[in-house]
Every structure is written in C-alpha cells, then in structure tokens.
Amino acid sequence: MxxxxxxxxxxxxxxxxxxxxxxxxxxxxxxxxxxxxxxxxxxxxxxxxxxxxxxxxxxxxxxxxxxxxxxxxxxxxxxxxxxxxxxxxxxxxxxxxxxxxxxxxxxxxxxxxxxxxxxxxxxxxxxxxxxxxxxxxxxxxxxxxxxxxxxxxxxxxxxxxxxxxxxxxxxxxxxxxxxxxxxxxxxxxxxxxxxxxxxxxGLPNAPPSEQITAPGQLATHYAPAKPLRLDAISRAPDEWLIGFGAITGDDTLSPAGNPIEAAARLFDALHRADAAPPPRIAIAPIPAAGIGAAINDRLRRAAHR
Missing domain, CATH: 3.90.870.10 (DHBP synthase)
Incomplete structure (x- = not known):
C-alpha cells in the first residue's frame, strides 16, 4: 500500500x-x-x-x-x-x-x-x-x-x-x-x-525532576532515529558529523560559530543527518552560554536512550 x-x-x-x-x-x-x-x-x-x-x-x-x-x-x-x-x-x-x-x-x-x-x-x-x-x-x-x-x-x-x-x-x-x-x-x-x-x-534553571509539570520535560525527546554522539571534535568512519564553528563536518550549524544561527538550524540539521547514509550521528560541542543552554538541553534529550 x-x-x-x-x-x-x-x-x-x-x-x-x-x-x-x-x-x-x-x-x-x-x-x-x-x-x-x-x-x-x-x-x-x-x-x-x-x-x-x-x-x-x-x-x-x-x-x-x-x-x-x-x-x-x-x-x-x-x-x-x-x-x-x-x-x-x-x-x-x-x-x-x-x-x-x-x-x-x-x-x-x-x-x-x-x-x-x-x-x-x-x-x-x-x-x-x-x-x-x-x-x-x-x-x-x-x-x-x-x-x-x-x-x-x-x-x-x-x-x-x-x-x-x-x-x-x-x-x-x-x-x-x-x-x-x-x-x-x-x-x-x-x-x-x-x-x-x-x-x-534573570531566572534560574529548575533542578532536574522526575515529575512532569510542563511540556518538553521528558528525558528522551527531540530524538533522531539514529544514535547521537555529543561534543564530537572529529568524525568516526560510521558517523555523519554536524559541525559548529571551526569544527567542520558533513553539515554545519554555523560556520561562524554563531549560537543563534545554530539554534535556527539545529532540528533541520538533525533531520538531514537522520536521512543520510551513515548509521550514526555526531555533533560538535556548542558553548553553553545564552541560547547555547537551550541547544544543549535539546541535544542531551535527543541523545538520551
């Protein structure tokens, strides 16, 4: 069908x-x-x-x-x-x-x-x-x-x-x-x-909790079908590498290392990586300051299995 x-x-x-x-x-x-x-x-x-x-x-x-x-x-x-x-x-x-x-x-x-x-x-x-x-x-x-x-x-x-x-x-x-x-x-x-x-x-991040009080708090979320390796500085032979800044790859979130550009491109890049031939995905480190905290939050949940 x-x-x-x-x-x-x-x-x-x-x-x-x-x-x-x-x-x-x-x-x-x-x-x-x-x-x-x-x-x-x-x-x-x-x-x-x-x-x-x-x-x-x-x-x-x-x-x-x-x-x-x-x-x-x-x-x-x-x-x-x-x-x-x-x-x-x-x-x-x-x-x-x-x-x-x-x-x-x-x-x-x-x-x-x-x-x-x-x-x-x-x-x-x-x-x-x-x-x-x-x-x-x-x-x-x-x-x-x-x-x-x-x-x-x-x-x-x-x-x-x-x-x-x-x-x-x-x-x-x-x-x-x-x-x-x-x-x-x-x-x-x-x-x-x-x-x-x-x-x-000007607000703190809530401490980790098992209780669901709002959307988007599941430990596993935003995940590609393939395993995802975080903080990669190079590509393994079986990986599709998503780069950032000086770390280049098969794709990049921001050649200039701009976290706002990276946020806008994150999910689009993960969709492309999921559709690419390599069976695994790796992604370069993203600084945690500013909107980088949100990017890393999504990546941690995406990699959680």
Missing part, C-alpha cells in the same frame, strides 16, 4: 480559512510558529485534543501548550500574578511559555493540562498562528507537529515526513525563525530553556 501524505497549502487567506474550518469541526492542522511547526486543535474540545495525542503518539501525562492571541485572552484562562504579568508584557508575543494556575472557568479540556491544576500558555508572534487564532476564535493547543520524541519540525516537509496521513492539512509558511521550542517559565524558574535565555530573563 502506498503511504499517504497530507495536503500542504501555502499560507494565504484561503489556506487560513480552510485550516480554521477544520479546527472548528474538531480536526487538527499543522501550522508554523516562530519556534517550530505546531499541531493545533481547539483546546476546549476534548475529542479534538485527543486527536493531537493520537496523531503524535504522545503520552497523556505530558501536557500541551495553549496558544492565545493576546494577554487579555490569556488572563481569561490563567491566573496571573505581578511577576507573570511583567514577563508577558515584556516578551509577548514571542517564544515564552508561562505555566500558571488554571482558572476553574477556563473551559479548557482537562486532557490539555494532563489533569494538572496549572496550564502552559503563550502568545505567539508568527503571522500564520495568529491568523489561525483570529479565524477560529478558539484557544489552540499546539505541541510540535511530529511523532512523539522525534525531531521537532522546522519545515512543512518535516511535518509531512513524520506524521504523514495522521495530519490532514499543513499550513506552509516556510522555515521557522527561532528553530527551538519556546522557553518555559513556571514558579519563577526556567522549566525548559529556549530562545529567550536565562540571562535575558
């Missing part, structure tokens, strides 16, 4: 209208954000949210991020204290997710929060997700649009290759700009590093 593929439609008003109609009918749609492509559904519709989990093969104890058009909409769903308001005012719209107490009258399906009394929310900056929020008039749950624990998608083609017939429609607006999932903050700590750095936020 020939594998089926989803429809990929280029971003325009008609494409947004088609995607919004699918969402309102209880369906799921892949849509770009500034971080990665997300798999969106109406966060108030339990059956629609269940379709996200089923399409991804995602464990139900792993909560989802809910996307909203603005702070006012977010305040109708979550309880903001003064610190959360300050963060939202400074960084929204943008790649920051806040984990906050859920309002009892939020209307959000309990499957979204995995039964927790908190909710992960953000206001995205990307025009496609904002257009879809406006067209549906619904809060949208949207984890990354890939099979659970696989490499996150930064292009429409990545979504199609990972989810195939499990997603009916992909809204294509080119490669994402940040290339890493959003920074997640809860209880005045960084629960997941991301494009907005600890230095920018």
């Amino acid at each position: 020939t594998a089926q593929h989803p429809r990929i439609v280029q971003y325009d008003d008609a494409a947004v209208a088609e995607a919004a109609a699918l969402i309102r009918a209880g369906g799921i749609v892949a849509v770009p954000t500034e971080t990665v492509y997300g798999l969106a559904a109406d966060a108030t519709d339990a059956e629609a949210v269940a379709r996200i989990y089923a399409a991804k093969g995602r464990p139900s104890f792993n909560p989802l991020i809910v996307h909203l058009p603005d702070l006012a909409a977010a305040e109708r769903i979550a309880i903001f204290d003064s610190h959360a308001c300050a963060l939202a005012t400074r960084w929204w719209p943008g790649p920051l997710t806040l984990v906050l107490p859920l309002r009892p009258d939020s209307g959000i399906a309990s499957l979204v929060t995995a039964g927790l009394d908190t909710i992960a929310i953000r206001v995205p900056a990307h025009r496609a997700m904002q257009a879809l929020l406006a067209a549906t008039g619904r809060p949208l749950a949207a984890p990354s649009a890939n099979a659970s624990n696989a490499i996150s998608p930064t292009r429409a083609a990545h979504v199609a290759a990972s989810l195939r017939e499990r997603v009916p429609l992909i809204l294509d607006d080119g490669p994402t700009s940040a290339g890493l999932e959003s920074t997640i903050v809860g209880s005045a700590m960084i629960l997941r590093p991301g494009p907005i750095t600890a230095e920018q936020l």
Whole structure:
C-alpha cells in the first residue's frame, strides 16, 4: 500500500480559512510558529485534543501548550500574578511559555493540562498562528507537529515526513525563525530553556525532576532515529558529523560559530543527518552560554536512550 501524505497549502487567506474550518469541526492542522511547526486543535474540545495525542503518539501525562492571541485572552484562562504579568508584557508575543494556575472557568479540556491544576500558555508572534487564532476564535493547543520524541519540525516537509496521513492539512509558511521550542517559565524558574535565555530573563534553571509539570520535560525527546554522539571534535568512519564553528563536518550549524544561527538550524540539521547514509550521528560541542543552554538541553534529550 502506498503511504499517504497530507495536503500542504501555502499560507494565504484561503489556506487560513480552510485550516480554521477544520479546527472548528474538531480536526487538527499543522501550522508554523516562530519556534517550530505546531499541531493545533481547539483546546476546549476534548475529542479534538485527543486527536493531537493520537496523531503524535504522545503520552497523556505530558501536557500541551495553549496558544492565545493576546494577554487579555490569556488572563481569561490563567491566573496571573505581578511577576507573570511583567514577563508577558515584556516578551509577548514571542517564544515564552508561562505555566500558571488554571482558572476553574477556563473551559479548557482537562486532557490539555494532563489533569494538572496549572496550564502552559503563550502568545505567539508568527503571522500564520495568529491568523489561525483570529479565524477560529478558539484557544489552540499546539505541541510540535511530529511523532512523539522525534525531531521537532522546522519545515512543512518535516511535518509531512513524520506524521504523514495522521495530519490532514499543513499550513506552509516556510522555515521557522527561532528553530527551538519556546522557553518555559513556571514558579519563577526556567522549566525548559529556549530562545529567550536565562540571562535575558534573570531566572534560574529548575533542578532536574522526575515529575512532569510542563511540556518538553521528558528525558528522551527531540530524538533522531539514529544514535547521537555529543561534543564530537572529529568524525568516526560510521558517523555523519554536524559541525559548529571551526569544527567542520558533513553539515554545519554555523560556520561562524554563531549560537543563534545554530539554534535556527539545529532540528533541520538533525533531520538531514537522520536521512543520510551513515548509521550514526555526531555533533560538535556548542558553548553553553545564552541560547547555547537551550541547544544543549535539546541535544542531551535527543541523545538520551
């Protein structure tokens, strides 16, 4: 039997209208954000949210991020204290997710929060997700649009290759700009590093924990199908080497050693490495300062087996 593929439609008003109609009918749609492509559904519709989990093969104890058009909409769903308001005012719209107490009258399906009394929310900056929020008039749950624990998608083609017939429609607006999932903050700590750095936020990273309190905390996550070796300064004969700076390879995250460029290219490079002939992947060391902390967080989870 020939594998089926989803429809990929280029971003325009008609494409947004088609995607919004699918969402309102209880369906799921892949849509770009500034971080990665997300798999969106109406966060108030339990059956629609269940379709996200089923399409991804995602464990139900792993909560989802809910996307909203603005702070006012977010305040109708979550309880903001003064610190959360300050963060939202400074960084929204943008790649920051806040984990906050859920309002009892939020209307959000309990499957979204995995039964927790908190909710992960953000206001995205990307025009496609904002257009879809406006067209549906619904809060949208949207984890990354890939099979659970696989490499996150930064292009429409990545979504199609990972989810195939499990997603009916992909809204294509080119490669994402940040290339890493959003920074997640809860209880005045960084629960997941991301494009907005600890230095920018002035917050500490949360200590390691077995308890899942926010998306993206599974030990194994963002993983290629092949074994991944970190901090490689040279290539073994059976490896595809992803370079950085002075360390060249089959591919490179940034010839200039720019960590922001490396973040934007990370998942795209891992997808290419996974598709290359060598059975193993190696990746050069990435400095841990700034956004390098988020890159190394993703790489550690990708290499964890």
